[in-house]
Amino acid sequence: MSKTIFHIDVNSAYLSWEAVSRLxxxxxxxxxxxxxxxxxxxxxxxxxxxxxxxxxxxxxxxxGETLHEAFKKCxxxxxxxPSYDLYMKCSNAMYEILKEYSPKIQRYSVDECFLDYxxxxxxxxxxxxxxxxxxxxxxxELGFTVSIGVSTNKLLAKMGGDLKKPDAVTTxxxxxxxxxxxxxxxxDLFMVGRATAPKLNKLGIYTIGDLANFDLSVLKSFLKSHxxxxxxxxxxxxxxxxxxxxxxxxxxxGNSTTMSYDVENIKEAHMVLLSLSETVGMRLRDSxxxxxxxxxxxxxxxxxxxSHQHKFNTPTDSTQQIYEHAKKLFNxxxxxxxxxxxxxxxxxxxxxxxxxxxxxxxxxxKERAIDKAIDNIRxxxxxxxxxxxxxxxxxxxxxxxxxxxxxxxxxxSIL
DNA sequence: TCTGGGGTCCTAGGACCC
DNA sequence: TCTGGGGTCCTAGGACCC
Numbered sequence: 001m002s003k004t005i006f007h008i009d010v011n012s013a014y015l016s017w018e019a020v021s022r023l024x025x026x027x028x029x030x031x032x033x034x035x036x037x038x039x040x041x042x043x044x045x046x047x048x049x050x051x052x053x054x055x056x057x058x059x060x061x062x063x064g065e066t067l068h069e070a071f072k073k074c075x076x077x078x079x080x081x082p083s084y085d086l087y088m089k090c091s092n093a094m095y096e097i098l099k100e101y102s103p104k105i106q107r108y109s110v111d112e113c114f115l116d117y118x119x120x121x122x123x124x125x126x127x128x129x130x131x132x133x134x135x136x137x138x139x140x141e142l143g144f145t146v147s148i149g150v151s152t153n154k155l156l157a158k159m160g161g162d163l164k165k166p167d168a169v170t171t172x173x174x175x176x177x178x179x180x181x182x183x184x185x186x187x188d189l190f191m192v193g194r195a196t197a198p199k200l201n202k203l204g205i206y207t208i209g210d211l212a213n214f215d216l217s218v219l220k221s222f223l224k225s226h227x228x229x230x231x232x233x234x235x236x237x238x239x240x241x242x243x244x245x246x247x248x249x250x251x252x253x254g255n256s257t258t259m260s261y262d263v264e265n266i267k268e269a270h271m272v273l274l275s276l277s278e279t280v281g282m283r284l285r286d287s288x289x290x291x292x293x294x295x296x297x298x299x300x301x302x303x304x305x306x307s308h309q310h311k312f313n314t315p316t317d318s319t320q321q322i323y324e325h326a327k328k329l330f331n332x333x334x335x336x337x338x339x340x341x342x343x344x345x346x347x348x349x350x351x352x353x354x355x356x357x358x359x360x361x362x363x364x365x366k367e368r369a370i371d372k373a374i375d376n377i378r379x380x381x382x383x384x385x386x387x388x389x390x391x392x393x394x395x396x397x398x399x400x401x402x403x404x405x406x407x408x409x410x411x412x413s414i415l
Numbered sequence: 416t417c418t419g420g421g422g423t424c425c426t427a428g429g430a431c432c433c
Numbered sequence: 434t435c436t437g438g439g440g441t442c443c444t445a446g447g448a449c450c451c
Binding site for chain 1: 445447448450
């Protein structure tokens with residue numbers, strides 16, 4: 001029996017949500033009606049556009065470009081800083097509406113969900129009509145617009161929703177693939193990105209249709225399993241399930257930062273690592289896991305990225321231990337190049353069952369108690385209510401991670 | 416290209432074991 | 434001492450997503 005899947009995607013999510021929130025607070029101005037954007041700190045060299053309004057789009061402002069570039073194109077661009085707590089609230093509110101139409105919902109990202117509508121026709125009615133009702137309710141009750149794709153699997157629903165934005169419901173059923181999907185450029189296909197598209201072009205593949213009708217075995221010899229996957233996608237084949245998730249199970253936690261200047265001495269680099277360890281450690285403990293793999297990555301001023309990782313037998317969630325591992329990895333990795341960007345990631349999780357841990361772990365209870373106490377103070381007051389002394393007057397932020405602003409975004413509890 | 420930050424998955428090669 | 438092949442684990446790096 002064939003399934004019925006919806007893909008729901010918030011249009012320019014961050015910007016829409018900022019606009020709605022401001023209107024609700026009584027502001028007159030609707031950010032969506034002027035050239036505006038959500039972006040990182042414009043004074044820092046790494047400030048970039050995270051989302052833009054439709055009027056901003058007319059100035060050819062693109063997501064991901066620097067604020068500097070954007071201002072050159074549109075000097076009067078109105079830029080606001082991101083507020084992740086707000087986005088999580090909006091995302092949750094949308095999820096609450098979706099839940100009324102099916103229990104099988106996968107929260108794919110903060111602004112995207114898959115919904116398995118299979119078998120619910122008798123309860124709520126025709127899929128396209130219901131998709132329109134959902135779209136209308138979100139607009140009416142929450143104040144922002146979504147695009148919904150309707151089809152028989154997740155891939156087609158997602159590609160379908162992309163066909164028309166904003167504020168639209170679009171079907172992409174298997175019998176519509178050749179008309180609606182195949183004429184599109186191949187890089188519009190999910191999982192065909194910057195690296196794959198030129199390779200496909202070299203094989204004479206320019207549209208999704210070209211890919212769908214290309215010889216699979218030849219494609220596989222060039223692109224291995226990735227080739228087979230995108231060939232399936234081009235033909236509308238996808239057997240993945242809507243994985244029910246009111247919270248997504250996470251596999252890794254990482255934070256990284258581009259420094260406001262290139263770091264060239266080891267002491268400063270270590271401070272940045274400590275700062276990142278603090279954020280990663282807090283999030284890890286908050287998630288209820290311990291990790292047994294730590295990796296460290298460096299991006300040089302020439303944009304060359306390298307990483308080292310280390311796996312160990314005793315899982316940990318201690319800030320201090322994460323930092324010690326990170327420091328060792330960094331010292332192995334660093335050859336003295338100017339450092340633009342540093343990152344730490346932990347993965348290979350297991351539950352942080354206390355009893356077992358205390359038996360196995362040299363990381364003593366005192367250390368654990370300190371981490372816990374600090375976490376509680378930060379949760380109760382603010383993330384900067386307690387910081388390490390070494391950061392005072394150092395010019396280095398004591399808790400790094402997250403985009404732009406100083407506040408550590410507490411997202412891990414839901415995504 | 417004055418190129419962010421947070422994720423996931425895959426592959427290749429080396430080490431090590433039987 | 435030279436030689437094998439298969440399996441698993443670990444690490445580095447690449448590619449993609451939002």
